[in-house]
Amino acid sequence: MGGRMKYVFVFAFPFIMAMLLVGIYTSAMHSPTPKDLPVAVVGTSAQAKQMAAGLNKANGSPVDARVVASVERAKELLHDRDIVGAFVLPATAEGDAVIYTAQAAGAAQAEMVKAVLEPLASSQHLDVVEKDIAALPAHDGMGVTVMFTGIAWVLAGYIVVAAIGSGAPELNPLRRLVPLMAGWACLMSLVIWLLVGPVIGAVEGHSAAILGLGALSIFTVSMTQTMLSRFMGLLAVLPGITLFVFLGVPASGLSVSEYAVPGFFRFLHDVLPLPAAGETLRSVLYFDGSGAGGHLLVLAVWTVVALALTAVVDLRRHRSGSDSGSATGASTADFQVPEPAPAT
Structure with a gap:
């Protein structure tokens, strides 16, 4: 039975991913209708x-x-x-x-x-x-640079935590993960900026603001995915990609207007990380930073809440492990191998 269930899970994961992708994207964006x-x-x-x-x-x-x-x-x-x-x-x-x-x-x-x-x-x-x-600038007449840059930030923060959970779980403790993710966020923000800016030429100027926003966005997503992983383990990859991408893209207003999608996605526009990152980048590039404050607050709230909940979960598990040991009266000394008696 265990072997059969393994194969069920192997095929269930891509099946659910495909259904979520098609179902959410299509229902949200197949027939954009302006309202309000x-x-x-x-x-x-x-x-x-x-x-x-x-x-x-x-x-x-x-x-x-x-x-x-x-x-x-x-x-x-x-x-x-x-x-x-x-x-x-x-x-x-x-x-x-x-x-x-x-x-x-x-x-x-x-x-x-x-x-x-x-x-x-x-x-x-x-x-x-x-x-x-x-x-919009002539070289980006459809405004896709903001959308793809935001998605790149989100994926950079999401995928690395999913990879650590399956391939390097020893990095999961917060004392190791937080500085590691902070460094990763700065590195990937730099790489993405180099691509969209100097290499491709899709973005001009605002380098410091873009680098800082990219680092914050990547770090926010990585900490949020870490929080989800604490509650769901490896299965957290599914709600993570749903939250950050499958729901985030239709709600972002970066491809379809927020006033042309169902009301649920208009609500998500004000609370999810991808819309917050994309709208802030749009504000920086084209509107002199006007309106960025509220979206930056969204990213900050996600980061703080994710760090706090992760720390609480880790602390409770640590205490639970300590309490379990003391409740049974066991200590490290009880499990030491005794030294052999001297020969007579």
């Missing part, structure tokens, strides 16, 4: 208020519209990612309406905003001019 897109209608006239109210009241409205008094204020909200688009009414009867977006906050999201707001202009018989306050 935060947009602004810019103007002080009654028309602006009526337009925003009409957008919100429309049956199945994909937006959550507000009125903003000035273009400058709308640009500030876009820069801080408090809104994803702005519709500016023309100043004169002969003027054009303007749709503002921020492509660097998500290329697919920007196109989604245009698809929602352009019909609004058509319904008002207005010509439209499109403007982007944060365009």
Whole structure:
């Protein structure tokens, strides 16, 4: 029976991995549908208020519209990612309406905003001019660099702990693992930066910030995976990859807008490590660090909680082992081999 179960587990693991990958990714991203897109209608006239109210009241409205008094204020909200688009009414009867977006906050999201707001202009018989306050660089028009860099950080932190658990368990004690993972995080952050920056040329500047963020992200994931391993042993590889990648990618907003996935993933966007790492990197590269604080806090909380829970588990196991020995009255002296009696 034991041999049969071994083979069951051998094939069950890749089976479950494949089902999770297809099931989660497909259910989250196969049909992106905008909902509650935060947009602004810019103007002080009654028309602006009526337009925003009409957008919100429309049956199945994909937006959550507000009125903003000035273009400058709308640009500030876009820069801080408090809104994803702005519709500016023309100043004169002969003027054009303007749709503002921020492509660097998500290329697919920007196109989604245009698809929602352009019909609004058509319904008002207005010509439209499109403007982007944060365009992506020409060499990364789809913005995939942020997504793949974030995934690389996550995998660097996850895989090393899984490998240590199966191949080098003697490194698992926290006093050894923490400095080892800190060094590993710095090394891999440097390697990944070298690849996406100097070698490939996908990222320019912000070297210190990227190196620091990469090290923090990798260390956070490694400590979180360590915590999972303390509770589940080698089986922790499955919830780990699910948490960090299978759930993290759809929730990240790095490939599909967070406003176009089911609500559960929008919640995860604010609490998982990959969205936190990716959004912080996006903030650093394209928005002067605006909005990074909350995402950095998410990474810090994961790190602190993971370290604390791991330390508690280790301490309880250590005490349990000590208590067990004293309860039976056994000591190290009881298990020493007696010296042979001298010959007479």
